Amino acid sequence: MAVRDVVDVDVLIIGSGAGGLSAAICAAKAGLKVVVAEKADVVGGTTSFSGGVPWIPENHQMSAHGLSDSRQKALEYLSHAAGRCMRPEMIERYLDVAPEALLYFERNTEVRFRIRPQMPDYSSEVPGAQLGRCLETLPFDGSRLGADFVHLRMPRPETTVFGGMMISLPDLKAMLNARRSLSAFLHTVGIVARHAVERLRHHRGTRLVNGNALAARLFRSALDAGVEIWRQAPASELLCEGRRVVGARIRRGESEIEVRSRCGTVLATGGFPQSTEMRARYLPNADVHRSLAPHDNAGQGIRMALAAGAVLEQINEDNAFLTPVSVFKDKNGKEQVFPHLITDRTSPGSIIVNKQARRFINEADNYQFVVQAMRDNGNQGIPAFLICDADFIQRYGLGRVRPFPFPRGSFVKDGYLFRGETLADLAAQLGLDGKVLAETVDRFNQGARQGIDTEFGRGASAYNRYMGDAANAHGPCLAPLQKPPFYAVKLYPGDIGTSLGIRVDADARALDTEDRPIDGLYVCGNDMNSIFAGTYATGGITIGPALTFGFIAARHMSKRNARTQSVSRASLGLSIASEP
Numbered sequence: 001m002a003v004r005d006v007v008d009v010d011v012l013i014i015g016s017g018a019g020g021l022s023a024a025i026c027a028a029k030a031g032l033k034v035v036v037a038e039k040a041d042v043v044g045g046t047t048s049f050s051g052g053v054p055w056i057p058e059n060h061q062m063s064a065h066g067l068s069d070s071r072q073k074a075l076e077y078l079s080h081a082a083g084r085c086m087r088p089e090m091i092e093r094y095l096d097v098a099p100e101a102l103l104y105f106e107r108n109t110e111v112r113f114r115i116r117p118q119m120p121d122y123s124s125e126v127p128g129a130q131l132g133r134c135l136e137t138l139p140f141d142g143s144r145l146g147a148d149f150v151h152l153r154m155p156r157p158e159t160t161v162f163g164g165m166m167i168s169l170p171d172l173k174a175m176l177n178a179r180r181s182l183s184a185f186l187h188t189v190g191i192v193a194r195h196a197v198e199r200l201r202h203h204r205g206t207r208l209v210n211g212n213a214l215a216a217r218l219f220r221s222a223l224d225a226g227v228e229i230w231r232q233a234p235a236s237e238l239l240c241e242g243r244r245v246v247g248a249r250i251r252r253g254e255s256e257i258e259v260r261s262r263c264g265t266v267l268a269t270g271g272f273p274q275s276t277e278m279r280a281r282y283l284p285n286a287d288v289h290r291s292l293a294p295h296d297n298a299g300q301g302i303r304m305a306l307a308a309g310a311v312l313e314q315i316n317e318d319n320a321f322l323t324p325v326s327v328f329k330d331k332n333g334k335e336q337v338f339p340h341l342i343t344d345r346t347s348p349g350s351i352i353v354n355k356q357a358r359r360f361i362n363e364a365d366n367y368q369f370v371v372q373a374m375r376d377n378g379n380q381g382i383p384a385f386l387i388c389d390a391d392f393i394q395r396y397g398l399g400r401v402r403p404f405p406f407p408r409g410s411f412v413k414d415g416y417l418f419r420g421e422t423l424a425d426l427a428a429q430l431g432l433d434g435k436v437l438a439e440t441v442d443r444f445n446q447g448a449r450q451g452i453d454t455e456f457g458r459g460a461s462a463y464n465r466y467m468g469d470a471a472n473a474h475g476p477c478l479a480p481l482q483k484p485p486f487y488a489v490k491l492y493p494g495d496i497g498t499s500l501g502i503r504v505d506a507d508a509r510a511l512d513t514e515d516r517p518i519d520g521l522y523v524c525g526n527d528m529n530s531i532f533a534g535t536y537a538t539g540g541i542t543i544g545p546a547l548t549f550g551f552i553a554a555r556h557m558s559k560r561n562a563r564t565q566s567v568s569r570a571s572l573g574l575s576i577a578s579e580p
Contacts, residue, residue, distance in 0.1 A: 004255045009035045011557055012247055012261040013268060014235045014301060017045025018543055019525025020268035021218035021227075022101075022550030025109055028225035030558035032263060036227055037250045039234040039269070040296045043219050044153035046270045046497050046526065047543065049292060050211030051169075051341075052137035054113070054547055055540030056098045059135060065117040067132040071095050077121060077128030078537055085315045085533035093506040094531055094548055101551040102135075109221035111214070112138040121538040122366045124462035134540045136168065140213040142206040145220055150203060151231060152219060155212045156292065158328075158338045158400055164199075165192065168209040172343065176396065176403070180471060214543070235300065238265065238308045238521070243512075245308055245520040263557040264520050267510075268550070271498035271526030272299030273320065282319045282500055284375060288382060290325050290337045290494040297497075301527040305502045309518055310510040313503040316534030321542060322371035324352075324384070325494030326399045328416040337494060338400045340386065341367050346467040348479035349392035351444055352491065354380045357427065357437040359444065362456040364464040364477050368536035371493045383490040385430055387441075389481040396469075399489045418488040426486045445480035453478060497542060499530035508553040522553040 010032035013020045020036060021043075028034045042048075057074035074095055078086065105111040113135035121129040142149050155166055167175065171191060177184040191207065198205045208216050222229065230252060239247040239258060247260040272278040273291035275298040280286045306312070324340045344350055346364040354360050354377050361373040363386075374381035388398055397403040401411050411417035420426030423441060424434035447454050451474050458464060459477030468476030502510050502523045509517035525546045532541050 004257070006258045006260060007035070008260050008262065009033045010261065010263045010561060011035075011554075012037065012259050012265045014248060014266065015045060015268035015270060015525065015527070016043045016219075016229065017047040017268060017270055017525050017546065018214060018218060019528070019546035019550045020045070020266060021215075021222050022105070022547045023266045023268065023522070023524055023554045024227045025218065025221050025225050026104070026551050026554030027263075027557055028222070028227045029108060030554065030561070032558060032561060034227045035259060036222065036229045037233040037235055037248070037259070038229065038231050039300070040153070040294065041151075041232045042153040043151055043229060043231065044212070044215030045268075046293050046297060047211045047218070047546070048153035048215040049156050049294065050214070050496070050543060051539070052209075052211035052214035052543060053134050053540040054098075054102070054544035055133050055538050056102050056135060056544055057095060057130065057133050058099050059102055059115065059133065060099060061113070061115040061135065062132045065115060065132060067117065067130070069130050069133065073128045073130060074133075075128070077123070077126060077130065078532075080126035080128065081121065081123040082532050082535040082537040083317060085317050085535070086531065087315070087533070089506050090531040093552070094545060097552055098544055098548045101548045104551060105547065110140075110217045110224070111221060112217065114138055118466065119539070120462040120466055122463050123537065133538070137210065137214040137217065139168070140208045140216045142204070142208045142216055143202065145216060148219065148223065149206075152212070152216055153294070154204065155210070158336055161402065164204050166205065166207065166209045166212060167191070169342070171209065176469070177471060211543070235304065238304050240308055243309070243519060245518060248304070261520070263561045264522050264553070266522040266524055266550075266553055267301040267305055267502070267527045268523070268525040268546075269301030269527055270294065270297030271501060272302055273297050273495055273498045275299035278302075282498075285382060285493050288492050290327065290492060292323070292325070292337055292339050292494060292496050297526070301523070302502060305510055305521065305523060305527070308510075308521060309512045310502045310521065310523070311513055312500060313529035313533075316500055316529070318368070318372070318534035319500035320495035320498045321368065321536060323367040323494050323496055324370050324374065324491040326386075326416070326489045326491055328400050328411070329414060339494065339496065340399060340491060342467055344388070344396055344398050345370070345386055346464070346477070347392070347396045347469050348448070348472040348474060348477055349396075349481060350386060350388040350398075351441070351481065353385050353387060353432070353437065353440060355432065356380055357432040358440055359455060362453070362458045362464070364458050364467060366463075366536055374491070374493055383492050385432070385488050386491055387426070387481065387486065387488045389486050390483045392479070392481070393487050398487055416489065419485050421485050423486055426488055430488055441481050445482060448474055448478040448480045451475040451478055497526045499526070499532070499534045501527050501529040504528050506552075507556045508549045509556070522557070524550045524553055
């Protein structure tokens with residue numbers, strides 16, 4: 001394919017998730033000409049599938065809720081929750097800049113958040129843990145994107161209800177309590193009725209929440225800032241002059257374009273979760289491991305960076321952000337993946353067992369911990385089995401199976417959901433020892449009736465209790481499994497994205513083999529190695545750094561632009577003060 005055109009810009013962004021769009025917006029608002037090249041035909045990247053929650057210690061919304069925080073307290077927390085793999089200079093830069101970046105976006109763009117004042121850090125019992133560091137994206141009216149609404153990536157269908165209605169964590173809690181609380185009932189009726197009306201006028205509901213709302217807010221802000229967004233525009237290679245990256249080759253339709261970027265090129269293509277080759281190299285159990293990330297995220301940004309002299313980080317505890325998943329077939333027979341992030345395994349009345357029919361983890365803990373425990377069980381932990389009784393599935397659902405009044409018979413028929421009139425019957429279907437499973441359930445039930453988990457401490461932490469059901473009689477995390485029939489789904493290791501990425505400096509510049517910045521090349525989002533070094537210290541550890549280091553990269557490029565202009569003026573005998 002011959003090069004047909006050369007386009008000159010100040011900044012080229014490759015990828016349109018939170019990392020790419022945040023950099024694009026900030027650069028454009030600094031007066032730079034910005035092009036975003038997105039491989040897919042839709043905008044939003046992995047952010048569109050995410051919870052849309054950034055983790056930002058010392059954020060400006062905390063004081064209104066009577067919460068206080070400090071940089072030192074956050075560092076203390078991370079020293080316990082994230083281990084020793086992290087690079088201190090990256091963590092310190094994040095803690096210093098993240099509150100500033102949050103304020104910038106809320107004051108200068110359509111991006112809006114609200115604090116979750118009762119949400120604890122995931123390792124809520126370690127020193128330095130704090131409420132209110134996580135914020136959620138405010139709902140957004142998708143119709144405000146106008147004709148571009150159809151170009152926003154849809155949420156994963158298995159995380160929606162009623163034919164595509166998105167629900168946030170507060171929505172979910174209201175829906176689960178709609179028969180117990182008038183306010184919850186009215187909230188549920190309101191969002192369902194709105195969705196029904198919107199579907200008469202639009203291709204999808206316009207009430208956007210979670211990461212889809214964040215992607216939409218960033219999309220709207222980028223358009224308002226004058227960012228030019230190219231869809232279906234994959235990058236093939238970076239353009240280099242010596243040790244400097246000066247742009248990239250982009251394909252648009254039948255043409256290949258050299259986009260030359262005067263101030264910098266930002267890689268933010270979402271890591272490598274859908275690259276079969278890279279997953280086999282860097283992730284354990286790759287043959288059964290599934291990813292929830294978009295299929296377009298196949299490592300192209302990382303490969304281009306490596307070809308330009310960058311290096312992968314070598315310090316991670318894990319190379320992906322892990323979650324247990326279950327696997328089912330859609331109506332077309334295509335494999336789909338459901339993430340067990342919240343609700344079923346964290347709600348009272350479910351347990352997870354291994355192939356020996358024994359529990360091996362606090363089911364309500366951090367989803368990364370659950371997958372790590374599955375792996376630590378060797379061939380006994382994969383698959384694992386999430387088990388509940390009739391009362392549980394009626395109230396909470398199980399994986400892809402929705403709670404009452406949704407039907408569940410088709411899930412049993414297609415082999416996703418296992419159903420047994422007795423525990424022995426269920427065990428036989430799962431290939432488990434029925435006697436051992438009965439003993440496991442009996443032991444769990446004895447403690448659950450007293451509100452304690454003597455084996456794994458489920459419900460002992462503030463995080464466990466926050467993610468549970470406060471209305472439950474035995475406490476938010478525990479209830480006996482006693483009413484037949486009994487149900488189960490198989491759990492496999494999965495991820496919401498990869499954490500292994502390009503090694504960068506505190507300005508988000510890619511580093512080479514000698515730890516020198518590669519001039520003109522910046523890396524953000526999941527193309528950049530996670531600053532938490534493959535740990536999942538708490539919620540919001542992907543969105544927070546994506547926004548913050550996008551902001552940092554744009555600021556660095558705009559300063560470079562100012563220096564370049566100053567040099568140009570000086571060569572002409574001019575000064576900034578002499579401008580009209």
